[in-house]
C-alpha cells in the first residue's frame with residue numbers, strides 16, 4: 001500500500017475507488033493500514049451504525065434494500081456492509097445480495113461492501129466495524145451491516161452495532177428457538193418480516209411475551225414491528241424506530257457498554273495473537289497436554305507475566 005494517508009483523504013473527499021481500496025486494506029488487515037486506524041477513527045462523523053441480523057433467509061438483504069430506499073427518500077447517504085454467511089446452506093446469498101443491491105448500484109449516494117467472514121472467530125467483528133467506521137468517515141450515514149445471526153461470531157458483530165435490528169419471520173421451526181433467544185438479547189428493534197404470511201401477528205405476540213419474560217435485562221423491551229420487505233410495507237415505521245433508538249444508543253451507559261465490548265474484543269484478539277506468536281507456544285501446548293503445566297500459568301507465562 002503506497003500512500004495510506006492520501007488514500008484516506010481521497011476516500012473522505014468522496015472518491016469511491018479510493019474508499020474501495022481503503023476498505024480492502026482494512027478487510028485484509030494489511031499492516032500498512034494498521035497505522036491508518038487512528039486517523040480513520042478521528043475522521044468519523046458520527047454515523048448511525050445499525051446491525052441487521054437474523055436467521056438465514058429471513059429477508060435481511062431485502063430489508064436492507066428497502067431500508068436503503070427509505071433512507072434515500074429522507075436524503076441520507078447509505079453505507080452497507082454485508083458479511084457473507086459462511087454456513088453452507090446460505091452459500092447462495094452472495095449472489096443474491098449482489099442482485100438485490102443492483103437497484104442501488106447506480107446511486108452514487110449508496111456504497112455497498114460485501115465481506116467474506118472466512119469463519120475466523122474474533123477477527124470478523126472488529127474488522128466489520130472498522131469498515132463501517134471508514135464508511136462513516138466517507139460521509140455515509142447510516143451504515144447498515146447485515147449478518148446472519150447463526151453463530152457466535154455473527155452475534156458478536158451484532159453486539160457491536162449501536163442499534164441492532166433482529167429480523168424474525170412468522171412460524172419458524174422449533175430448532176430456531178435457541179438462536180432466537182440468543183439473538184433477542186442483542187435486539188434494540190425486533191422485526192417480524194414476511195408479514196404477508198400467516199401467523200405474523202401471532203409471532204409478534206409470542207416475541208412480545210418472550211421479551212417481557214426476560215425480566216430486568218431490558219430497560220424497556222425493544223419495539224416489535226411487522227414488515228413486508230418485498231413490498232416496502234412497514235419500512236417507514238421501521239426507519240422511525242431505528243431513528244428513535246439512535247439517541248438511546250448514545251446514552252452514556254450504552255455508549256460505554258459498546259466501547260467496553262470493542263476493547264474486550266481487541267484485547268482478547270491481540271493477546272491471543274501475541275501468545276501464539278511466541279516461539280515456545282507449541283512446547284507449552286505439549287506441556288499442558290502432558291499435564292506438566294496448567295493452562296492458566298501457561299497463559300501468564302506466554303503473556304509475559
Ligand SMILES: Nc1nc2c(ncn2[C@@H]2O[C@H](COP(=O)(O)OP(=O)(O)OP(=O)(O)O)[C@@H](O)[C@H]2O)c(=O)[nH]1
Nearest residue numbers: 056057058059060061062090093193194228229230
Ligand atoms: N413473502 C415474502 N418474502 C420475502 C419477504 N422478504 C424477503 N422475502 C424473500 O425471502 C427470500 C430470502 O430473502 P433474503 O433477503 O435473501 O434473506 P436473507 O435473510 O438476506 O438471507 P441470507 O442472507 O441468505 O441469510 C427471498 O426470496 C426474498 O424475496 C417478505 O416480506 N415477504
Ligand SMILES: [Mg+2]
Nearest residue numbers: 060061093097
Ligand atoms: Mg442476505
